[in-house]
Amino acid sequence: MSSAIINGKEIGQEIRNSVAERVTRLKEQGLTPGLAVVLVGDNQASATYVRNKQKSCEAIGMFSELIKLPEETTQDALLAQIELLNNREDIHGILVQLPLPKHIDEDTVIATIAVEKDVDGFSPVSVGKMMLGQETFLPCTPFGVMKLLEYSGIEIAGKHAVIVGRSHIVGKPMGQLLLQKDATVTYTHSKTPNLPSFTKQADILIAAVGRANFITKEHVKEGAVVIDVGINRDENNKLCGDVNFSEVDGIASHITPVPGGVGPMTITMLLFNTVQAAENKLALQVKL
Numbered sequence: 001m002s003s004a005i006i007n008g009k010e011i012g013q014e015i016r017n018s019v020a021e022r023v024t025r026l027k028e029q030g031l032t033p034g035l036a037v038v039l040v041g042d043n044q045a046s047a048t049y050v051r052n053k054q055k056s057c058e059a060i061g062m063f064s065e066l067i068k069l070p071e072e073t074t075q076d077a078l079l080a081q082i083e084l085l086n087n088r089e090d091i092h093g094i095l096v097q098l099p100l101p102k103h104i105d106e107d108t109v110i111a112t113i114a115v116e117k118d119v120d121g122f123s124p125v126s127v128g129k130m131m132l133g134q135e136t137f138l139p140c141t142p143f144g145v146m147k148l149l150e151y152s153g154i155e156i157a158g159k160h161a162v163i164v165g166r167s168h169i170v171g172k173p174m175g176q177l178l179l180q181k182d183a184t185v186t187y188t189h190s191k192t193p194n195l196p197s198f199t200k201q202a203d204i205l206i207a208a209v210g211r212a213n214f215i216t217k218e219h220v221k222e223g224a225v226v227i228d229v230g231i232n233r234d235e236n237n238k239l240c241g242d243v244n245f246s247e248v249d250g251i252a253s254h255i256t257p258v259p260g261g262v263g264p265m266t267i268t269m270l271l272f273n274t275v276q277a278a279e280n281k282l283a284l285q286v287k288l
């Protein structure tokens with residue numbers, strides 16, 4: 001029997017509809033949620049993602065602005081741009097597209113984003129709050145994965161979640177969010193010996209490796225839920241995930257496709273966080 005497909009496009013659309021309603025209510029109160037996306041250099045993949053983000057904003061009535069800076073932009077010039085955005089009344093969320101050119105220090109740039117506008121949830125304060133279980137913007141990709149699990153009725157408490165990958169934007173926060181929902185969490189990475197011996201134990205397996213078709217049937221336990229975060233190009237330049245879908249299909253109970261799985265959820269949660277940022281600002285104004 002084939003695995004149940006978790007449809008990120010469909011679940012994402014359902015969430016976007018409710019976000020769109022919140023946009024309408026904000027506009028009635030004279031506030032249009034605004035997202036600024038900062039893109040440095042001309043990385044092809046980044047440009048595509050940025051376009052998707054902008055289109056998605058516009059589709060639900062949000063304002064979006066692209067700040068496109070040349071590859072040779074200095075770190076100081078970028079920081080100055082972020083300061084401008086921090087101070088703008090019409091911008092509620094700021095996203096600096098990663099990766100940045102090598103001569104720019106990502107940590108310094110991210111730490112400059114005002115925490116109330118950090119809709120990616122990457123700044124040290126946002127990350128710290130998330131670790132402490134305090135209210136904050138959650139990083140969009142792991143947040144989107146949590147929504148996929150929730151909407152698919154997959155139980156997390158008591159389950160063994162194994163994460164492959166420990167990046168700051170996906171793997172690490174993913175484990176933290178699953179832990180908060182009472183999963184038992186194992187992190188694996190490039191220094192993990194005998195990876196299948198760990199992944200085979202997973203009730204919930206999260207692949208965030210960045211290698212096409214890396215997770216094969218030898219990694220997956222019968223009946224596991226497999227979430228494929230990877231966005232890669234195969235040898236034919238076709239979009240594919242970290243999971244070898246055709247091998248794992250039938251072994252997993254549930255599986256996310258690429259495209260149409262986690263990717264659309266990342267953008268959905270970015271819209272969600274930006275609307276939340278605008279609502280937070282309105283609530284503050286009402287108090288004053």
Ligand SMILES: NC(=O)C1=CN([C@@H]2O[C@H](COP(=O)(O)OP(=O)(O)OC[C@H]3O[C@@H](n4cnc5c(N)ncnc54)[C@H](OP(=O)(O)O)[C@@H]3O)[C@@H](O)[C@H]2O)C=CC1
Nearest residue numbers: 141165166167170189190208209210229230231262263266
């Ligand atoms: N769908 C979406 O919305 C998004 C998708 N992505 C995609 O997700 C994937 C991961 O992204 P990201 O986390 O940023 O990538 P990184 O390259 O930052 O991290 C990859 C992680 O995988 C680990 N890894 C690499 N090789 C192996 C191996 N052989 N065995 C076990 N672990 C390994 C690395 O370990 P170590 O730490 O030891 O180096 C690292 O922790 C990419 O394909 C990316 O394009 C990313 C963001 C959003």
Ligand SMILES: Nc1nc(=O)c2c([nH]1)NC[C@@H]1CN(c3ccc(C(=O)N[C@@H](CCC(=O)O)C(=O)O)cc3)C=[N+]21
Nearest residue numbers: 049052096097098099120231259260261263264266267
């Ligand atoms: N500051 C920052 N925040 C990010 O969230 C961020 C980033 N930098 N840098 C790059 C990664 C990657 N990422 C994706 C978003 C959407 C899709 C997406 O929409 N994917 C579609 C298809 C896309 C296509 O057709 O190319 C899908 O999987 O169905 C993919 C990947 C966000 N990232």
